[in-house]
Amino acid sequence: MKHKTGLIGVGKMGEALIQGIQKSPLKKDYELLGSTASPASAESVSKKLGIKCFTDNAEVAGLCKILILCVKPHQAEKVLKEISPELGSDHLLISICASITISQLREWSGGKAKIIRAMPNTPALIGQGMTVLSPDLKVSSAHLEIAEQLFQSVGLTAMVEESLMDGVTGLSGCGPAYIYLIIEALSEAGVKVGLSRKLSTLLAAQTMKGAAQMVLSRDGEHPAAMKDEVTTPAGCTIDGLMALEEGKLRVTLIKAVLAATRRSQKLRSVSGSGLK
Numbered sequence: 259m260k261h262k263t264g265l266i267g268v269g270k271m272g273e274a275l276i277q278g279i280q281k282s283p284l285k286k287d288y289e290l291l292g293s294t295a296s297p298a299s300a301e302s303v304s305k306k307l308g309i310k311c312f313t314d315n316a317e318v319a320g321l322c323k324i325l326i327l328c329v330k331p332h333q334a335e336k337v338l339k340e341i342s343p344e345l346g347s348d349h350l351l352i353s354i355c356a357s358i359t360i361s362q363l364r365e366w367s368g369g370k371a372k373i374i375r376a377m378p379n380t381p382a383l384i385g386q387g388m389t390v391l392s393p394d395l396k397v398s399s400a401h402l403e404i405a406e407q408l409f410q411s412v413g414l415t416a417m418v419e420e421s422l423m424d425g426v427t428g429l430s431g432c433g434p435a436y437i438y439l440i441i442e443a444l445s446e447a448g449v450k451v452g453l454s455r456k457l458s459t460l461l462a463a464q465t466m467k468g469a470a471q472m473v474l475s476r477d478g479e480h481p482a483a484m485k486d487e488v489t490t491p492a493g494c495t496i497d498g499l500m501a502l503e504e505g506k507l508r509v510t511l512i513k514a515v516l517a518a519t520r521r522s523q524k525l526r527s528v529s530g531s532g533l534k
């Protein structure tokens with residue numbers, strides 16, 4: 259029998275998850291349902307993704323024992339209070355809402371459902387996502403396995419204690435945007451040295467992907483050691499690296515992650531309507 263799984267909110271991230279799961283072998287084990295705020299969105303989700311999509315969140319919660327909360331953080335409280343009467347101790351509630359803590363999720367959902375906080379990222383759309391999970395203490399290994407399976411169908415997963423989730427948001431949750439910016443800058447550089455825009459973007463993106471795969475394939479090796487391997491004494495690369503050091507690339511990236519991490523912490527302290 260298929261696990262009925264309801265996605266409450268099918269916007270950018272909900273859609274990425276659904277499409278990722280639909281393209282993966284997991285498709286045969288899970289029946290996906292959705293709910294959105296407006297009937298127009300529900301209709302377009304049904305058409306585009308081929309799933310049943312409702313505008314009544316309580317109906318989805320009544321039908322599905324696994325729920326993935328994919329609304330904006332400031333919408334989470336209202337939605338969870340709406341579905342709380344439907345939730346029992348056999349429900350697994352996975353929230354991907356940035357900043358919203360497990361204790362807030364527990365309080366708003368009525369305290370019965372088992373809760374896992376997750377932070378995925380948009381490359382889930384093509385099966386290359388990175389999702390970090392943080393389970394509540396009461397979550398069983400069977401429920402944790404379900405969450406891992408779902409998110410592993412759209413990429414890699416890792417687990418951290420909840421206090422690290424804002425940092426995760428600042429690094430891998432927001433990270434795709436940083437990488438797009440770096441690819442764009444490298445592509446500009448290619449144009450500056452005479453390459454076409456199309457070729458420059460291909461060279462930048464494939465180089466980024468290749469280097470990332472090298473790092474992943476040499477699990478545990480420090481990236482600095484890999485950088486040294488490709489840096490010939492008095493060669494070209496060291497001159498490029500020197501320019502990056504002068505431009506403070508490393509400290510700039512560190513500051514970007516810190517700024518996004520602080521924002522994630524701040525969103526929580528500005529309760530209710532402050533959350534966007």
Ligand SMILES: NC(=O)c1ccc[n+]([C@@H]2O[C@H](COP(=O)([O-])OP(=O)(O)OC[C@H]3O[C@@H](n4cnc5c(N)ncnc54)[C@H](OP(=O)(O)O)[C@@H]3O)[C@@H](O)[C@H]2O)c1
Pocket residue numbers: 266267268269270271272293294295296297299300315328329330331333336337354355356377378379380431
């Ligand atoms: N985008 C990212 O890169 C990313 C990465 C990691 C985590 N996240 C988290 O993912 C969550 C969703 O972000 P997003 O970018 O996908 O947002 P989004 O594109 O704005 O989508 C929000 C979805 O929630 C629905 N919704 C709003 N109010 C609702 C209600 N009362 N009941 C049911 N559905 C409702 C919307 O339906 P309508 O279309 O009808 O309004 C829409 O389908 C956020 O909490 C964010 O923190 C996002």
